[in-house]
Amino acid sequence: MITTLDHTIKELIQQSLEEAKQTNQSVIVSRIREVDAIDPLHFLASCEELFLGERFIWSTPERDFTLVGVGNELILENNYSTTERFSAIEKEWKRFNKRVIHDKDKERQNGTGPLLFGGFSFDPIKEKDPLWDAFSEAKFMLPTMMVTIVNNKTFLTVNKLVTPHDDLLSCLKHFEQSYSLNISHYQIDCEKVNEFSTIEYKTSQWLKAVEKATNDIRLKEMDKVVLAREVHLKFTDKVNPYQVLSRLQKEQPTSFVFGFENGLQHFVGATPERLIKKQDNEVLSTCLAGSIKRGKTKELDIELGEQLLSDAKNLIEHDIVVKMIKKALTNCCYEVISPKLPTLFKTKNIQHLYTPVKGYVQKGYSLLSIVEKLHPTPALGGFPKEKAIEKIRELEPMHRGWYAAPIGWLDDEDNGEFVVAIRSGLIEGHNVALFAGCGIVEESNPKSEYLETKMKLKPMMSALGGIDNE
DSSP states (O other): OOEEEOSOHHHHHHHHHHHHHHHTSOEEEEEEEEESOOOHHHHHHHTHHHHTTOEEEEEOGGGOEEEEEEEEEEEEEEOOSSTHHHHHHHHHHHHHHTTOEEEOSSOOOTTOSSEEEEEEOSOSSSOOOGGGTTOOSEEEEEEEEEEEEETTEEEEEEEEEEOTTOOHHHHHHHHHHHHTOOOOOOOOOTTOOEEEEEEEESHHHHHHHHHHHHHHHHTTSOSEEEEEEEEEEEESSOOOHHHHHHHHHHHOTTSEEEEEEETTEEEEEEEOOEEEEEETTEEEEEEEEEEEEOOSSHHHHHHHHHHHHTOHHHHHHHHHHHHHHHHHHHTTEEEEEOOSSOEEEEOSSEEEEEEEEEEEEOTTOOHHHHHHHHSSOTTTSEESHHHHHHHHHHHOSSOOTTTTSEEEEEETTSOEEEEEOOSEEEEETTEEEEEEEEEEOTTOOHHHHHHHHHHHHHHHHHHHTEEEOO
């Protein structure tokens, strides 16, 4: 049970200290305040010196909900090689959740208070690549400070993990220092061009993998498998993650934009694909599968969209995703609703076949348990799920790390949202690794699939603002 108090922060901390000492368990104290408007990227940049390597940002399409967190007040992570990683994170979070005391002077807004942000790897069983060595199979952080922008209002949450060994003075100082943080204006130059060279990573091996997978599908081993490939970029200047995030927010208004800092590495992306959103007992998932480029004119764009809506290969690929997501939600919801036919979902560079699926969760099912059921969807793994994952392990000439895996947030009331981390890249200094994949079905052609991955790399390429020297 969550204790709700209407006292001053000093009284909240005093009670938390007593509880921590009595139970010999740490207590999370969260203080929420409405504050004047704060620019999310300026807040992120202002906290670089204090919290380098411990920051995240998240914004929904149309930018109507934004989270920016800094500092690791608490880290929950594990390297389980099985699905236990989902339940392990949930179990740990619930252990703290039951001891949370937060201020409720005003009605609490969504995305404020004690909240975890983080993600999972795509496949914990496949042997790791050095590129992803620093990333656990699951890692979530409770930020020391978090800015939430929702309903055109700005809220600052300050979290403190109160241990049995803490004292009142140091705890009060923690909150005072957090509220006195100076947020400076950070000049973000989105017009700056940064030259780079490109290294195609095992492309010939990937093309052979597509050919092999297509043959296996024709032999009825599976219906679909998604194969991804990797491109490495080397920039002349150090890549500025704030510029990349700013461009993504401007150029991809229909996508979720995320950034997760892990030491000196930044995992950044703009994904159109929601895995699951949960608010109370209502859940919403998005089926995105089947793609075509955008047209250079309005007429051509409409023509390409109509072509996609009637294309047999893409419709089959999309239908596989819809059926799987509906089946997964039916197992944990008492009602599942979706339209019969897909519509078009357009981003700056690509248009997709799109079907939303809504459900109402039965008792006993949590947000992370639903994430576990859905990951990976056929849009990112294939179908049947287990066979497709085995085929990816066998054929794909890269390690996905956190690419194409769930990333997102959950709060102390089991509300939250996870997306699929596609259209993404891993930034470290002058180097960036980009990833893109496509669904392989019986009618697939290696050259066409290669061109589709090039199209899917464009959002990140554009956000990086480079000139290809090759």
